[in-house]
Amino acid sequence: MLKVEEYKHQAATCVRCSYCKFPDLNYIKSSRFSRQCPIDTRYRFNLYSAHGLLHSALAELDGKLEFTPKLMDALWHCTLCGGCDIRCKRNLDVEVLQVIETLRCRCVEQGKGPMPEHKMLADNVKKSHNIYGADHKERLNWMPEDVKPAQKADILYFVGDPSSYRHPEIAQATARLLSQAGVPFMVLADEWSSGHELFATGQLELAREMADHNIKAIKDSGAKKVITSDAECYKTLKADYPKILEKSTEDMPYSVLHITEYVDQLMKDGKLKFRRRVPMKVTYHDPCNLGRLAEPWYHWEPKYEPPNIAVGKTWRRGYNGVYEPPRNILKGIRGIELIEMQRVWDNAWCCGYGGGVGTAFPDFALWTAGERAEEARTTGAEAIVSCCPNCKDILGQAAEAKKTGMKVYDITEIMLRAIR
Amino acid sequence: MSIPREAYQTLQSIVGTEWVSDDPAICEADRYCSLSSPSEEKRRPGCSIEPVSTEEVQAIVKVANRYKLPFVVTSTYYSAGTYCRKDDSILIDLKRMNKLEIDEENLYAIVEPGVVFSALQADLFKRGLCTFVPGCGGHASVVANTVNMGDAPLGWRYGLGYQRLLGVEWVLPDGEMLKMGSLSMSKDYFWGEGPGPDLRGLLRGCAGHQSRMGIITKIGVKVFPFVSEELEPEGWAFRSFIKLPPNRFKWYNIRFYSREDAINAMFELGRCEIALVVMTVPPIFRGVARTRGVGCGGFWEFWKDAGPKLNPKQMDLRVLLYGIGSDKRLEYEEKVLLDIVKEYGGSPREAPCRDETNFMAADAICANVVGGRFSSEVSYESINQAVRYSKVVDKITDEHRPPILQEYNSTDWVCPYELGYIAKMECLRMASVEDNYALQEWKNDCQDACAKGGAYALVPDNKVFGPIWGNYPEKEDKIRAAFDPNHVSAPG
Numbered sequence: 001m002l003k004v005e006e007y008k009h010q011a012a013t014c015v016r017c018s019y020c021k022f023p024d025l026n027y028i029k030s031s032r033f034s035r036q037c038p039i040d041t042r043y044r045f046n047l048y049s050a051h052g053l054l055h056s057a058l059a060e061l062d063g064k065l066e067f068t069p070k071l072m073d074a075l076w077h078c079t080l081c082g083g084c085d086i087r088c089k090r091n092l093d094v095e096v097l098q099v100i101e102t103l104r105c106r107c108v109e110q111g112k113g114p115m116p117e118h119k120m121l122a123d124n125v126k127k128s129h130n131i132y133g134a135d136h137k138e139r140l141n142w143m144p145e146d147v148k149p150a151q152k153a154d155i156l157y158f159v160g161d162p163s164s165y166r167h168p169e170i171a172q173a174t175a176r177l178l179s180q181a182g183v184p185f186m187v188l189a190d191e192w193s194s195g196h197e198l199f200a201t202g203q204l205e206l207a208r209e210m211a212d213h214n215i216k217a218i219k220d221s222g223a224k225k226v227i228t229s230d231a232e233c234y235k236t237l238k239a240d241y242p243k244i245l246e247k248s249t250e251d252m253p254y255s256v257l258h259i260t261e262y263v264d265q266l267m268k269d270g271k272l273k274f275r276r277r278v279p280m281k282v283t284y285h286d287p288c289n290l291g292r293l294a295e296p297w298y299h300w301e302p303k304y305e306p307p308n309i310a311v312g313k314t315w316r317r318g319y320n321g322v323y324e325p326p327r328n329i330l331k332g333i334r335g336i337e338l339i340e341m342q343r344v345w346d347n348a349w350c351c352g353y354g355g356g357v358g359t360a361f362p363d364f365a366l367w368t369a370g371e372r373a374e375e376a377r378t379t380g381a382e383a384i385v386s387c388c389p390n391c392k393d394i395l396g397q398a399a400e401a402k403k404t405g406m407k408v409y410d411i412t413e414i415m416l417r418a419i420r
Numbered sequence: 421m422s423i424p425r426e427a428y429q430t431l432q433s434i435v436g437t438e439w440v441s442d443d444p445a446i447c448e449a450d451r452y453c454s455l456s457s458p459s460e461e462k463r464r465p466g467c468s469i470e471p472v473s474t475e476e477v478q479a480i481v482k483v484a485n486r487y488k489l490p491f492v493v494t495s496t497y498y499s500a501g502t503y504c505r506k507d508d509s510i511l512i513d514l515k516r517m518n519k520l521e522i523d524e525e526n527l528y529a530i531v532e533p534g535v536v537f538s539a540l541q542a543d544l545f546k547r548g549l550c551t552f553v554p555g556c557g558g559h560a561s562v563v564a565n566t567v568n569m570g571d572a573p574l575g576w577r578y579g580l581g582y583q584r585l586l587g588v589e590w591v592l593p594d595g596e597m598l599k600m601g602s603l604s605m606s607k608d609y610f611w612g613e614g615p616g617p618d619l620r621g622l623l624r625g626c627a628g629h630q631s632r633m634g635i636i637t638k639i640g641v642k643v644f645p646f647v648s649e650e651l652e653p654e655g656w657a658f659r660s661f662i663k664l665p666p667n668r669f670k671w672y673n674i675r676f677y678s679r680e681d682a683i684n685a686m687f688e689l690g691r692c693e694i695a696l697v698v699m700t701v702p703p704i705f706r707g708v709a710r711t712r713g714v715g716c717g718g719f720w721e722f723w724k725d726a727g728p729k730l731n732p733k734q735m736d737l738r739v740l741l742y743g744i745g746s747d748k749r750l751e752y753e754e755k756v757l758l759d760i761v762k763e764y765g766g767s768p769r770e771a772p773c774r775d776e777t778n779f780m781a782a783d784a785i786c787a788n789v790v791g792g793r794f795s796s797e798v799s800y801e802s803i804n805q806a807v808r809y810s811k812v813v814d815k816i817t818d819e820h821r822p823p824i825l826q827e828y829n830s831t832d833w834v835c836p837y838e839l840g841y842i843a844k845m846e847c848l849r850m851a852s853v854e855d856n857y858a859l860q861e862w863k864n865d866c867q868d869a870c871a872k873g874g875a876y877a878l879v880p881d882n883k884v885f886g887p888i889w890g891n892y893p894e895k896e897d898k899i900r901a902a903f904d905p906n907h908v909s910a911p912g
Contacts, residue, residue, distance in 0.1 A: 052449030
């Protein structure tokens, strides 16, 4: 959460040009898929955009605006996908996403937010350390019998709530993949929710509790590297934990890798080869939390020199995300034909699930995913591949609802088919 | 004060309850748009409404007239200057009106106000056609920009944008419909002129009416044949560009060692009828382009060192050669260009065969990175007048420095059109966010000088230009009163 002075400075620096609503203009390939912001595209009113929300942030701070029903609606419908943020930062120095996140925090502080469904998540986490309220003892039930995790290893697999409870096939594929690649790995005996949705919905106290617990557990495990198969966990461990601790990613007691980064490196080192053919035309969906939002966090105490120089600040402009490793892997599997969608890499259209939207506004999440499914269909691919359980979930629903005939896979499932 | 309940309910019945709102947050977010004068008060609209068709727009305007409610129109919020100056205004946002049709055979497109240039361009490229993206940005509305001046760097060859305006569908301030050009006779947008006087001038007057003369809901806009090769984007993030076919395009950056030589070369290029783009490159913008993606700090780190080393006498031209129709044409253009450059003692350097900011992604907004805010003073006149005015502006700027930032050289951008017949001179000056008002004062002084010098300013200030130009605002008011008897179309 930004401190008030910095929050005001960032919101006031917006020039209200509305570039935040579009992908990189050079990458617009058709009028049909020429927008970037899901809330802007669906709800149209200017309030439903970074442009509108940044101005609202200033007005709320100055006491000219309260958290009206529509402001709440726009603010909590935002998927926090960060498309606006990096588009703006292509040209300017504005922390667009951090202003929106801080506006959410102010809404929570004033007792107006988050949405009831988000409060339920928090209740579940308090009760059973996962967002679903499932039995904490069953967290490792996904572990296949043919995989024996190590008691002690350099690698720790952080599974996350979605793959532990809702999409065990992703956790299983990841564990089998590591096992078959001969990589010893541990899992935490007492992993708690990463707190991703708590961070996103401004419930920072509880999020901090999750961070403290998991960081200690990781530290105690002695692991040198933490691997995740979940883009949301990846971003949370890499950026949100240091952010709430007012540290930089490099100062954390662990380093985190997405499974695609790890496998890509194994392939480059000649330690892993995909021997089996997987004949399939696929298109790849960049999860926001693995792409433009996945950069390391750099702690910075605001200090400016005229005219607007942020002294010593390393800006996160979205170009150090994990874009290439998943593509390298797909291209490295015999039989896979990768056909790109129109909006890719930092321009990717959000799946719609993020920012707590999948929890509180499932219809809108499905609409947003439907837009992506339509875009995927135009490629002629038979399947969408992604790297995040919630992307898989919502895109799967959308592909079916839109009758695309396309299947949706997590990349771990594809890798497992290629290695077996 | 608020919109009368009965009026609001009528608006709801026109567009549906989802698409009109008087929620303070919705209205507050519609208070501002970009590039508006900081000193002018902007009112929060009484309600915001999002029609999806011309019929809905007409019905809304009729409600505004019935209840004497002011209305203001916008679509992309970018660069429009369309904000409410009166309380209880209806903000009509045309973003949902985004239909786009292309008539490949007859070389025109029909667009609604929600269509932006980059989107139109993308669809045109697939058909071997093109339009010209304005320098302000590819995310500007095609309708708003075209009925305005519609300038774009690619206008060197094909002229200013307003000349591409064809059939027009126009909801007048009283809600009546006026169809112009061939559209007035049949469902045909092909031709801009029709029976009787050509009324397109009423829409424009250089700066456009900025919703003071009703609402344009659809236009036909001329498009041009282009290369048949698909233009693919490459690179990414701040380094993205469109790859140009090297057998058809060639960029040159040319340094001249005096302004006179650069300007004379520009005239000569026009006389020889070559090139697709010709413009000066103010050094500071070369700096902005070179440091793109590193922000204000990165820019100044570079510029504090590079800026003072600049030779103030030299001037750089950027020229895009285009082999219209054939590779041989490109060879010919290159030979002619190099002859001209030699004659005027310039140093040509071939640049990579790609485009970052002209075909798809013009984004003048990046100039804000220098300090946080920029203001530009724009005029249209001959190339010679542009150069004269540039010197005047330089002098005025020095009087406003600080807080206007030190650029170490002229920032004036001379962008000629129609093979050098007319030139846009855009002076951009930067300051920090806090010094936005100082920029406005600088702009006021420039406008005053512009008027005295006889140049034709974009968005002329009536107070400054009116007395000099035959008190045209009084006549303008009479025309407006005839069209807008209830004085509801963006009054203020």
